[in-house]
Amino acid sequence: MNFKKIFLFVCLTVCLSGAAICASDVCETDFNPDFNESHFQCCSFAIQEKDETVFAFRQDAKLADDGVIIHNDNLNDQEMIVQEIDAPDSHFIHAMITEDGWIASHGGDSSNDTETRDMEAIACEMLSSKNISSDSLKKIQKIFNRYGYGHFFIKAPDGSYGVVYNETVLTGNLSLGEFLVVPNEYYGFSQGNYTDYSKDPVDAVVKICSYEKSGTNRRNIYSYDYKLQDADNGKKYGVNIYVTNDNGHNVGLNTSELVNYVYFNNDFHPPSEIPENPGKLHVGDYIFENQSMFSIISDKIFKNG
Numbered sequence: 374m375n376f377k378k379i380f381l382f383v384c385l386t387v388c389l390s391g392a393a394i395c396a397s398d399v400c401e402t403d404f405n406p407d408f409n410e411s412h413f414q415c416c417s418f419a420i421q422e423k424d425e426t427v428f429a430f431r432q433d434a435k436l437a438d439d440g441v442i443i444h445n446d447n448l449n450d451q452e453m454i455v456q457e458i459d460a461p462d463s464h465f466i467h468a469m470i471t472e473d474g475w476i477a478s479h480g481g482d483s484s485n486d487t488e489t490r491d492m493e494a495i496a497c498e499m500l501s502s503k504n505i506s507s508d509s510l511k512k513i514q515k516i517f518n519r520y521g522y523g524h525f526f527i528k529a530p531d532g533s534y535g536v537v538y539n540e541t542v543l544t545g546n547l548s549l550g551e552f553l554v555v556p557n558e559y560y561g562f563s564q565g566n567y568t569d570y571s572k573d574p575v576d577a578v579v580k581i582c583s584y585e586k587s588g589t590n591r592r593n594i595y596s597y598d599y600k601l602q603d604a605d606n607g608k609k610y611g612v613n614i615y616v617t618n619d620n621g622h623n624v625g626l627n628t629s630e631l632v633n634y635v636y637f638n639n640d641f642h643p644p645s646e647i648p649e650n651p652g653k654l655h656v657g658d659y660i661f662e663n664q665s666m667f668s669i670i671s672d673k674i675f676k677n678g
Contacts, residue, residue, distance in 0.1 A: 414433045414480075414556050414557045414558070414561075414587040414588040414589070415430070415431060415432055415433050415434065415467070415480035415556075415557060415588070416430070416431045416433065416480065416524075416554065416555065416556040416557070416561075416582070416585055416587060416588060417429070417430055417468070417478040417480065417524065417526045417554075417555040417556075418430070418431070418552065418553065418554055418555070418578050418581055418582055418585075419476065419526075419528055419534070419547065419552065419553045419555075420547075420551070420552045420553075420567045420574045420577065420578050421532045421547035421548065421549055421550070421551055421552075422549060422550065422574055422600075423549055423675070424600060424601055424675050425574065425598065425599065425600040425601075425675075426474055426476065426528070426530060426599045426600075427574040427575055427577075427578050427596065427597065427598050427599070428468065428470065428476050428478075428528075428578075428596070428597045428599070429578045429579070429581075429582050429594055429595060429596045429597070430456065430467050430468050430478055430594075430595050431582050431585070431588060431591065431592070431593070431594045431595075431619055432467075432591075432592035432593050432595075432633070433587075433588030433589070433590050433591055433592060434590060434592065438633075439458050439459050439460040439633070440458075440459045440633045440634035440635055440636065441456060441457070441458060441459060441467070441593065441595070441633060441634075441635045441636070442455075442456075442457055442458075442459045442635075442636045443455070443456050443595070443614060443635065443636065443637045443638075443656070444636070444637070444638050445638070445659055448469075448471075448497065448500075451471055451472060451473075451500075451501075452471070452472040452661050452662075452663055453469050453470060453471045453472060454469065454470045454597065454612050454614075454659055455468075455469050456468045456469070456595055459636065464489060464490065465489065466479070466489075466493070467479070467595070468595075468597075470597055470599055470612055471500060472610065472661035472663065473530065473610075474529075474530035474599050474610065474675070475500055475503070475527070475528070475529055475530065476526070476527070476528045476599075477496050477499075477500065477525075477526065477527045477528075478524075478525075478526045478555075479492060479523070479524070479525050479526070480523050480524045480556070480557045481517065481520070481522060481523020481524065481525075481557060482520045482522075482523060488516055488519070491516060492513055492516055492525065495509050495512050495513055496509075496513075496525075496527060499527060499535075500527075503529070505527055505529065505533060505534070505535040505544065507535075507542070507544070510525075510535050510537050510542045510544070511542060513525050513537045514537050514538070514539070514541075514542055517537060517538065517539040518539055521539055522538075522539055522557055522558060523538075523539065523557050524536065524537065524538060524555050524556065524557050524558075525537040526553075526555045528547070528553075530599075530675050531546075531675060532546045532547035532548065532549075532551075533545070533546045533547075534546070534547060534553065536553075536555055536562065538558070538559040538562075539559075540559050541559060543562070547564070550566055550567060550568060551564055551565065551566060551567070552564060552565055552566070552567040552577070552578070552581055554581065554585055556585065556587040556588070557587065558587060561585070561586070561587045567581065570584075574598070575596055575598050575613075575615060575653070576651070576653075578596055579594055579596060579615075579617050579650060579651055579653055580623075580651060582594045582617075582619060582650075583617075583619055583622075583623040583624075583650045583651065584623045584624065585624075586624050588619075589626065589628075590628060590631060591619040591620070591621045591624075591626065591628045591631065592618075592619065592628070592631045592632060592633055593616055593617065593618065593619065593632060593633055593635065593647065594616065594617040594618075594619045594650070594653075595614070595615070595616055595635075596614070596615040596616070596617070596653065597612050597613070597614055597615075598612065598613040598614075598615075599611075599612050600613075602658070602660050604660050604662070609660050609661060609662065610660075610661055611658055611659055611660035611661055612658065612659050613655065613658050614637060614655070614656050614657050614658065614659070615653040615654060615655055615656065616635050616642070616647050616653065616654050616656055617647065617648065617649070617650050617651070617652060617653045617654070618632040618644075618647045618648060618649045618650065618652075619650050620649040620650050622649075622650065623650065629649055632644040632647050635647070635656060637656040637657040638657070640656065640657060642654065642656055
C-alpha cells in the first residue's frame with residue numbers, strides 16, 4: 374500500500390496506457406485519433422440536494438491492476454477526503470472532497486506527472502479562493518488540447534460547477550434534485566432529475582453510473598454522500614463512502630471480473646467483498662472534526678437550500 378501525500382489538488386483517473394509518452398511533457402503526437410479511447414472512459418457524477426451533495430466516480434481502465442486508496446489528508450490547512458490509485462510509481466488522484474463540500478475530479482491521460490500536477494495546481498487555486506475561475510478552466514483546457522480528450526470537473530456546495538473538455542469549457546448550476554454526468558468525452562455530458570432513478574440519492578447515483586454508456590471496461594463505482602452527520606460533539610459535515618462493482622449488465626456488458634480492491638484509511642476490502650451493481654459496500658464514514666458547529670457553518674456551505 375502506498376500512501377502518497379498530495380502536494381497540490383484535483384483529481385486524476387486511469388485512462389490511456391497505449392499512447393506514446395514524452396519523458397517530460399505530453400506531445401501533441403501522443404494522441405492517436407484512431408485509437409478507441411472509449412475503452413478508458415472514466416466518469417464523474419454529482420447529485421445536488423438540500424444540505425447534501427452525492428458524488429460518484431467510475432473507473433473504466435482496462436489495463437490497471439492497482440487498487441484504490443481512499444483516505445483523509447490536508448491541503449493548505451483544509452481537511453479533505455482523497456481517492457487515488459494505489460500505485461507507487463505514479464501520482465494519480467481520481468477525486469477529492471473538501472471539508473466545506475467542494476468537489477474536484479479528473480479523467481484523461483494520467484501518464485505524465487508534470488501534466489497532472491499542473492492541473493492540480495490550477496484546481497488548488499480555485500479551491501483555495503472558492504472561485505470557479507473561467508481563466509483557470511481555460512488553462513486546464515490547454516492541457517487537454519495536448520492529448521485530445523479527458524474531463525475535469527469542479528463543483529461548489531451550492532451547485533455551481535465547471536467542466537472542461539478538449540472541445541469546450543462549460544459552467545452552470547445544478548438545482549436541487551438534479552444530477553450531472555461528466556464522462557471523458559463531451560458528447561456524453563448530460564444532466565437530469567435523480568428521482569427518475571431512485572428517491573434515495575446514493576442508490577440513484579449508483580444506478581445513473583451503471584446506465585451511463587461511455588465506458589467499456591467498467592470497474593468500481595465509488596460513491597460519496599457529503600452531508601450533516603451526528604458527531605460526538607454535535608452536528609458536523611462528513612462523508613459516507615460506498616463502493617460498487619459495475620458489472621456492465623445495464624449496458625449489455627459483463628465486466629464483473631474487472632473489480633479492484635480498495636483501502637479506506639487502513640481498512641482493506643478485497644474484490645470479493647465488493648457487491649455487484651445495484652448493491653453497494655459501505656466502506657466507512659469520515660467526519661470533518663475541525664469544522665465549526667453546524668449553526669455556525671451552515672450558511673457558508675449550502676446557499677441554495
